[in-house]
Amino acid sequence: MKSVIYKGPGEFTIEDRLEPSIQNVDDIKIKVLGVAICGTDINIFATPQKHPCRSGIIFGHEFCGQVVEVGSAVTNLKPGDKVIVDPHGPCGYCDACLAGWPERCENLYLHEPGFEGQANAMGVFKDGGLTSYTIIPNKFAYKIADDTPAELMALAEPLECCGYSIEKLNIHVGDTVCVLGAGPIGQLYTALAKANGASKIIVSEPIEYRRKKALEIGATRVVDPNKEDIVQVCMEETDGVGVDHCIEAVAAMLMDAIECVRARGKVLQCGHDETAVAPVRVGEVLKKEVEIHGVFLGKYYMAKAARIIESGVLPLEKIVTHTFPISEYGKALDLARSGQCVKVVVIPE
Ligand SMILES: [Zn+2]
Numbered sequence: 514m515k516s517v518i519y520k521g522p523g524e525f526t527i528e529d530r531l532e533p534s535i536q537n538v539d540d541i542k543i544k545v546l547g548v549a550i551c552g553t554d555i556n557i558f559a560t561p562q563k564h565p566c567r568s569g570i571i572f573g574h575e576f577c578g579q580v581v582e583v584g585s586a587v588t589n590l591k592p593g594d595k596v597i598v599d600p601h602g603p604c605g606y607c608d609a610c611l612a613g614w615p616e617r618c619e620n621l622y623l624h625e626p627g628f629e630g631q632a633n634a635m636g637v638f639k640d641g642g643l644t645s646y647t648i649i650p651n652k653f654a655y656k657i658a659d660d661t662p663a664e665l666m667a668l669a670e671p672l673e674c675c676g677y678s679i680e681k682l683n684i685h686v687g688d689t690v691c692v693l694g695a696g697p698i699g700q701l702y703t704a705l706a707k708a709n710g711a712s713k714i715i716v717s718e719p720i721e722y723r724r725k726k727a728l729e730i731g732a733t734r735v736v737d738p739n740k741e742d743i744v745q746v747c748m749e750e751t752d753g754v755g756v757d758h759c760i761e762a763v764a765a766m767l768m769d770a771i772e773c774v775r776a777r778g779k780v781l782q783c784g785h786d787e788t789a790v791a792p793v794r795v796g797e798v799l800k801k802e803v804e805i806h807g808v809f810l811g812k813y814y815m816a817k818a819a820r821i822i823e824s825g826v827l828p829l830e831k832i833v834t835h836t837f838p839i840s841e842y843g844k845a846l847d848l849a850r851s852g853q854c855v856k857v858v859v860i861p862e
C-alpha cells in the first residue's frame with residue numbers, strides 16, 4: 514500500500530506498507546477514499562516546526578473511507594458503508610473525558626518527548642489515513658450517505674471543529690461577523706456564519722485567490738490586510754459600533770479580533786500555531802467586556818457533520834479546490850503551502 518510516512522521535521526517519504534488486518538472484535542477495516550491536507554499538516558512540516566508529530570507514522574488525519582470488513586462485535590456498520598472518521602477519538606476514561614469534554618481528552622495529544630507513542634490522535638501521533646487501507650475502532654466511524662463524494666467526506670474533521678465551535682458564538686439572524694483568514698478553516702466558518710443568518714460577513718485575507726473564494730462562499734466584503742485596515746473596515750461597516758462576532762483563523766491576530774468586535778462582542782480563537790504569540794491590550798478586553806473563546810477540536814459533532822455534508826446545506830464543493838493522487842503528495846503539500854487553493858484532497862490508491 515502506497516503510504517505517506519512522516520519522517521521528522523520537514524520530511525516525509527512515500528513507502529509501501531503491508532495491508533493491515535483486524536485485531537479487535539470492534540475494529541473495522543476501511544478503504545481510504547480521500548485525505549484532506551490540514552493547516553496542522555503544514556505546521557508539522559514547517560521549519561521551525563509549529564506542531565509536534567511522531568516519526569514513522571502513516572500521516573494524514575482528515576480522512577474518510579468505505580468499510581471493507583468488520584470485527585465480530587460490530588453491528589452498526591457493514592461492508593460497503595461509506596464513513597467519515599473522527600481521528601481524535603477520545604479515550605473515555607481520563608479526567609477530561611469523564612468530565613464530559615472528549616475534545617480535551619488527555620490521551621489524544623501527549624507532547625512530551627518520549628510519550629508521543631502513547632497519544633491517540635490518528636495521523637499525528639498514530640497511523641492515519643494517507644494509505645490504501647486502515648483499521649480503526651468502529652466507534653470512531655460515522656456512516657454517511659452512499660452517494661456522498663469522497664472529497665467532501667474528507668472535510669468532516671475540520672467541519673466538526675468549525676461547526677461545533679461556532680455554536681459558542683450563538684450567531685443570530687442579522688448578526689455581523691468578521692473572519693480573519695480565508696484558508697480552509699476561515700472559509701468553513703464563513704459558510705457556517707452565512708448558514709446561521711449573518712447579515713454581514715467581512716473577511717480579511719492577503720491572498721487574492723482566497724478572497725475571491727470567500728465572496729463565492731458567503732462573504733459580503735473582503736479585505737486585503739496589506740491594503741486596508743480590517744478594524745477600520747469593520748467599524749465603517751457597522752456605523753462605528755463593531756461587529757458582533759470575530760473569528761480569528763490565522764493564529765496571531767487576537768488583538769485585531771478584539772478590536773473588531775462591539776462592546777460585549779464575542780471572539781473565537783481558532784487559528785492554531787503553537788509558536789504564535791499575540792500581544793493583547795488588556796484594557797480593551799475589560800472595557801469592552803469581550804468574550805474570548807478558545808477552540809480545540811469538536812465535541813459530539815461527527816454525526817451532525819455527516820448530515821451537513823450529505824445534505825449539501827453548505828457550499829462545500831467550493832471549498833475543495835484541488836485533488837491529487839497519493840503519488841503526488843509532495844505537489845499537493847506545496848500547493849497547500851502556497852495558499853493558491855482552499856482545500857486540497859489527496860486520493861489514495
Ligand atoms: Zn485537521
Ligand SMILES: [Zn+2]
Nearest residue numbers: 604607610618
Ligand atoms: Zn480521555
